Amino acid sequence: MIFSAVALVAFSFAGMANEIEEKKVEEINKNAETTIGCDHCYDYADSLDDGTDRTNKKWMRNVDNCKVANGCEAVFTELLNP
Incomplete structure (x- = not known):
């Protein structure tokens, strides 16, 4: 019976640790x-x-066009238009 109580406490901590890990992965x-x-x-x-x-x-033009289409800042514009 004591072993069962210890096992229950150990598994509950393991379950809580797994839940915290899942939240980190989601973030x-x-x-x-x-x-x-x-x-x-x-x-x-x-x-x-x-x-x-x-x-x-x-x-470079294809990269910039893709970035702009996705709402990001173009990175090669200055190199393409000196």
Whole structure:
């Protein structure tokens, strides 16, 4: 009976710890959702690149267009328009 009481207390702490961990994971996922809209733009530009533009201006323009479309700040505008 004492073992049962000790086991019950131990499992209840383990359950509470798991619940706290789940909340942290949810917060991390919410933070990731807000930044992923801009972070995928580099991969998007890579997928459109056919390798013919040696100056990469087309790639930079694709990144900027994607970022602006997702409500983010363009990063290559000054390089494209000196």
